[in-house]
Amino acid sequence: MGWLDFLKPQNDYPKFWDKYLAQFKTEQPENYVAFDCETTGLDPSKDRMLSIGAVKFTAERIWIHNNKEWLVKQTIANDDSVKIHGILPSTSSEALLTEAQAVKAFLKFIGSSTLVGHHINFDVAMVNHALKRLGAGKLRNKQKDTNTLYKKRGHYAHEQNFSLDELCKTYNIQTSNRHTALGDAYITAQIFQRLLAI
Numbered sequence: 001m002g003w004l005d006f007l008k009p010q011n012d013y014p015k016f017w018d019k020y021l022a023q024f025k026t027e028q029p030e031n032y033v034a035f036d037c038e039t040t041g042l043d044p045s046k047d048r049m050l051s052i053g054a055v056k057f058t059a060e061r062i063w064i065h066n067n068k069e070w071l072v073k074q075t076i077a078n079d080d081s082v083k084i085h086g087i088l089p090s091t092s093s094e095a096l097l098t099e100a101q102a103v104k105a106f107l108k109f110i111g112s113s114t115l116v117g118h119h120i121n122f123d124v125a126m127v128n129h130a131l132k133r134l135g136a137g138k139l140r141n142k143q144k145d146t147n148t149l150y151k152k153r154g155h156y157a158h159e160q161n162f163s164l165d166e167l168c169k170t171y172n173i174q175t176s177n178r179h180t181a182l183g184d185a186y187i188t189a190q191i192f193q194r195l196l197a198i
Contacts, residue, residue, distance in 0.1 A: 016104045017136040023112040024140055032057050032144075033113040034189035035106075036181045037123045040074060044125035048074050049099065052106050052127075053181030056113070057189045059196050068109050069182040070102040103130045114142040116192045118164045118184070121145070146191045153198050167191050 013021075035054040041047035049072050056066040073096040097105070106127065117123045120143050128138045147162055156162075168175050168187060171194045177183025 012135075013137065014135055016107065017131075017134075020107045021137075021140065028112045031113045032059075032116050032189070032192065033110045034116040034185045034192065035110070035123060036117060036184040036188065037126045038179070038181045039126055042122070044122065044129045047126070048072070049102070049126050049130065050074055051181040052102055053183070053185040054106065054109055055182070055185045055189050056109075057193070059193060062186070062189050062193070067182060067186070068105070069180075070105055071096050072099055072102045073097065074099075099130055100134055103127065103134065110141060112141065114144060115139070116144045116146065116188060118146045118167075118188050118191070119161075144192065146188055146195065149192070149195045153195060164188070164191075 033054050033056050035052065037049045037053075038051045039047050039049050051069060051071050053069045054067060056063045115124070124139055124143060131138065146164075146167065150156075150162055150167060151158065151160060164184060164187060165175065165178070167173075168191070171191060173187055173190050173194075175187065178187070
């Protein structure tokens with residue numbers, strides 16, 4: 001949350017945002033949610049989320065059945081991104097959610113858990129821009145990035161970056177369902193567990 005958010009009267013925020021913030025008022029046990037967004041492109045200020053995938057886990061266990069994936073209605077298309085994730089923007093399917101519905105469901109799912117992602121700043125920025133469009137503030141959750149943590153563990157240079165595929169190869173993690181939001185979230189959770197064990 002930016003410092004300007006504290007100047008905004010609490011009652012000016014939407015109700016869903018007030019409920020989200022209330023979860024940070026009490027100390028909670030450290031739980032993790034790995035998440036990933038598939039998007040129409042790489043500019044959070046202009047592009048939109050097509051799907052959000054999230055998996056709850058602890059340092060020892062991934063809750064396989066405690067996961068969610070939200071598919072979002074969009075009309076924006078980008079041929080380059082479609083080649084990667086295969087998601088075509090559509091407004092016709094009843095299974096798709098509006099951006100507002102998806103973001104609210106995501107906040108309810110994550111609560112005050114620590115968020116884990118690979119190059120997490122991008123995914124957080126995508127969610128924060130969506131929250132801004134809904135008149136809310138920025139995510140308050142603690143955040144852990146698997147790329148950053150891997151570099152620290154291996155004493156790599158700060159400017160060096162590693163792809164999710166490279167870390168999967170390093171830790172012998174299967175890459176089935178790669179480039180789906182839920183599949184990448186599940187892979188990220190496994191990588192984070194490996195990094196915690198080092």
